[in-house]
Amino acid sequence: MYGEKTRCGYYGTPGYTAPQVLSEEDYDAGADWWSFGVILYEMATGKLPFSPKGTLEQQAETIINGEPEYPDSLSATLRDLIEQLLKKEADQRLGVNGNIRHHPFFSTLKWKRVKKRKLESPIIPKPAKGLIKKVISFPKENPSETRMLKRFNYVDPSWLE
Template sequence: MAKSCPFLCHLHAAFQSEVQVFFVLEYACGGTLNNIISKNGRLPTETIQFYTAEIIIGLQFLHSNGVVHCDLKPDNILVDRGGHIKICDFGISAEGLFDKKLICGLGGTPGYRAPEVLLLEWYNAGADWWSLGVTIYEMATAKQPFSPSISVVKEFISIKTPEYPSHMSQELQDLLSKLLEKDKKQRLGVNGNIREHPFFASINWENLEKKKVKTPFQPKMPFASEFSVISPGLSADAFKRERVEELSYVDPTWHWQE
């Protein structure tokens, strides 16, 4: 399913041992969004707009297919060699959440969990939009809006709003206030079209979906020496073909020969 969206990490193949399962994923040489924030501090507004818009496209695709990520955070957002976003790590994602179907349970990462998740209430895609709000705040300030060390739910819920620094535009403050809305039914993404928010006024969504918008930066591909053990009398191409045929799942569009 992820192959139908350019902003989700794609699976090339899978195989398993007696006790483990292995996934062969596309390579994202730009690292994680968390790496970028740690290296650069708060990001420029144009960069936040670009990354956020691509994340939105990815989330809306997931939600339209009944999938809630449940652990959206900068560590789970990769940047590929073209400089585009790749949402990854669907280990605790929930499937089949169409219409009004809900789930319940304490999942996700401290600091990114929505209030309804902390309160062990029933929830759906709204939890992802809250996590997006936290992620955007982190891109804009290099810190989280709420302390991940808060362990008492009542203390968390009593926090009215995060602090918005003076350098943050009114459009961004308004976007964050609507994503970090404690009422899950009123939260932007669930309530209203997030693409129409003024913060994204300069975004051409059609071009963005086609990856025709210039990225903030293009990562450099690191040098890597390729080496493998070749069986006697077996060519490299034959060896690769033999190994690929042993995989339990191979995406038919994966050009492993390259």
């Protein structure tokens, strides 16, 4: 959702859902920036910023009215980024209010390389031997029976600015 577009109704996974969605208010792209903040918090700490315990109503109440606890292990820059993404008021969230690419956390990221898909991951995990064969099994398909989307790719128009 971009520009002035909004939507209403409940969509999403409870622990990742923005307060506006849980309150059944109209919402816009700010709800997506909230979810991104939750994901960053979870990646950095290994847990959700708001307790997933209790009923769905209790979880919603915690998200709407509670504040996450930030461990001391987070860098000040990462904490600031997450705090800006988890602002209760959607119009105050980074991404809606300010360009996330300008946040100091991303100061070393080469956005033009991201756009061109030329940026290599700083971490490339090596799977344990035999793990791929155990986890992934590919069905035997005749390629002529599968539909292929040639040259399918998508880049958000706002990234082209």
